[in-house]
Amino acid sequence: MLFGNLFTKTCTLVRFRINFRRSFLRNLSRTLSVCIAFFLFTQCVRPVYNPEIAFSKAWWETEILECVLSGRCLDSTPPLLSVTNLPSSHEGILESGFIVGTASDDLLLTQVLVSLDGGAYQPAQGAQAWRFIVPSSWKSGSLHTISVKSVDFSGNSSQILNFSVRKGKNKDINGDGIADVAITSSFFSTTKNGEISVFYGIGLGGYNPTNRTMAQTTITGSASSSFGYVLSLGDVNADGYSDLVAGASYEYGGNVGKVYVFYSKGPTGIVATTDANADVVLTNAAADQLGYALSLGDVNGDGITDIAASGYIGSGTVRIYAGSASGVNSTPITSITGPGSNFGSALELGDLNGDGFCDLIVDANTYSGGAGRIYIFHSTGPAGITTTNTASGVALTLTGEAASNNFGMSLQSNDINRDGFEDLTVGAPGYLGNQGAAYVFYGSPTGITAATPTSATPKLTGSTSENFGGFLALGDVNGDGYLDFLSSSSSFAGSMGKISIYHFSGAVISGTPSTVILGEIGGDVYGTAGFSDLNGDGFADLISAAQSNTAGAGKGYIHLSPGGTGITASSPTSGNFIITSSANSAFGSMLTR
Incomplete structure (x- = not known):
């Protein structure tokens, strides 16, 4: 028994020594391998000594040596x-x-x-x-x-x-610092569904679109929805990026209109491809064509853009939806019922009394035999616009000079004369037998003070049957700090169309246009227009369109202002960029401005 235990212990000891030696030799082998590799690397490979590599050993040695010898310690070159x-x-x-x-x-x-x-x-x-x-x-x-x-x-x-x-108005969807452009193709003669093409940074980085299919984003509407009937850009969720708001009046599809809100997703812009991808859909149970008119502005002074949308069917309705950091609330904060007369056929938000809150201007173009009337509602402050009808809460009404004037069919507001109060421009394309007129009313601490349209300063008129004032826009094309004025008529000269630009120098808007641009040929329906600074040079550039050009395909034109003299073109074809489309798309029926 004793002999057996001794034998077992002896064998165990032998196995231990053998395993130990094997382990030792393996570890020794690994250690030797590492040492040999290190020796070969340090002795046979020459390390790179490059003082151009910032913060490397060579860089520090060079900087210290130069500091000692020349007194120039580290970098002294300004960025x-x-x-x-x-x-x-x-x-x-x-x-x-x-x-x-x-x-x-x-x-x-x-x-x-x-x-x-x-x-x-x-x-x-x-x-x-x-x-x-x-x-x-x-x-x-x-x-x-x-x-x-x-x-x-x-x-x-x-x-x-x-x-x-x-x-200015935030029109930059992808945050590159430059205004972007959205243009509608109505497909009026076919599906009437509507399609919106969004172009980011036209002319920048070699991006020169020549066809609507080159848009970075294309959003298609539902059949017969008239998607994109009106468009507007603004930051409704306070993230710094402009969002797209589009009206779809459904005037050929039941009249229950909708307003679609598409949020920018940051540097990628808007990623939606159909109206079903909208982040928010605003609607009304009544068949009033909500989305027939749109305007964006801050009615409650919280620094976030709100949405005013209207439909003119029946009594007419205007609804205001609040923007917020979490987006647009689909429940309106205000709903105003009109008196009929196409109340809501046009509307505009602008701070007419300079209190920091946007006021609301609404048109009823068929009022009093088509004379037309505008209603001005002042914001009450943080609560916004609180009235619910036109029987109370109306700060001012202005009625067209005569029947069929259609006073108020087009509205634009901005601070034209730089006095801190937004001013109001009003178009009356039916004035004097369709000659047409445009009125400028200046804001003040109490808002617009004119009692009648004849108090406007100035009042601009068109030529015979021009329908002057059918479309209005404001922008500083010559860089003098004052906004210049645009009026267009798409029905001029057999629907050839015409755009007139008037300079404003701070004293008065010139009665003579500095620029007149006619459509290419009769039937083009040239005249959809707006201003945006598309290259960041501080001069407003002209975006215009002829929705019936080339067999109803439509065509868009962009004229970049050189500053100084402003835009001097006489033909749309002299534009810096021309964007074409396919047959029957009616590209250019609406655009952002």
Whole structure:
């Protein structure tokens, strides 16, 4: 027994020694392999010694040596900086929710800093390609100063760039700092479904669309919906990116109109492809063609854009929907029932009394034998517009000069004369036997004070059967800081169409147009038009369209303003960009402005 135990212990000891030696040799082999590899690497491979590699051993040694010998310690070269969507030579209008630009440094850029209205510098998002979100508290037309600088790793600061800018309407869907364009194809002669083409940054980065199929986003409506009958851009969820709001009046499909809201998804823009992809759908049970007219503005002063939408069937209805950081509330905060007379055939939001809250202007174009009447409702403040009918809460009414004037068929508001109050332009295309007229009413601390249209300063009129005032737009085409005036008539000269632009110098709008552009041929229905600064140079560019051009295909035209003289074209074909379409699409029946 004793012998057996001794034998077992001896065998175990032998096995242990054998295993130990094997393990030791394996570990030794691994250690030797690592040592040999290290020896070969350090002795046979020559490491790169490149002082151009920032913060490498060679870079530090070179910097220290240069510091000792020359007294120049580390980097002393200031970084470079540019702002791409603000003009430095004159006051511009910012049509984006962002200030954007680029910066660079010979070594390492740290950050870009932005000061607003003399306040403390705040960091922008990004460095080489940077952006800075504009405060939502900035009101439309408000004037601001902006200072921008960049700082590198060594503490060197770039030259400070200073700008003076007015806050315009946010039309920048993808946040690149430049206004974008949405154009409707109504397909009026076929499906009447409507289609919206969205173009981001036309002319930038080599993007030169020549056909509507080259749009970055295309959204198709339902059959007979008249999708895109009206369009508007604005930031309704306070993320800095403009969103798209489109009306579908369903005038050929039951009249129960809808308003579709498509949120921008950031730098990718809008990703929807059909109206079914809308983020919010606003509707009304009544068959009143809700979505026949639209306007965007901040009625409750919270810094977020709200939506006013109307339908004119029956008594006529205007509904206001509040925007918020979480999006548009589908329950209206206000619903105004009209007196009939096509109440809601046109509407506009604008701060006419300068209190920081947008007021509401609504047209009833068939009032009093077609003379037309506009109703102005002032915002009450944070509660917005609270009236529910036209029997109370109306600040002012203005009635057309004579029957069939259709006074108020087109409306536009903005601060034309830079006094801090938004002004109102009103079209009456039926004036004086369809000669047509446009009226300018200036805002004041009490709003519009005119008692009749004849009090307008000025009143512009068209030529025989022109239907002047059928479509209105405002924009600073010559960069003098004052908004210039556009009126168009698509029925002029056998529906050839005509656009007239009038300069405003601060004293009075010229009675003679600085620019007149006629459609290519009769039947083009040229005249859908608007202004946007499409290249960030501070000058309003002209976007126009002829929806019946080329057998109903439609065509869009873009004229970039050179500044100074403004737009001097006499033909739409002289545009910097021309966008065509396919037969019967009626491309250009509506566009954002």
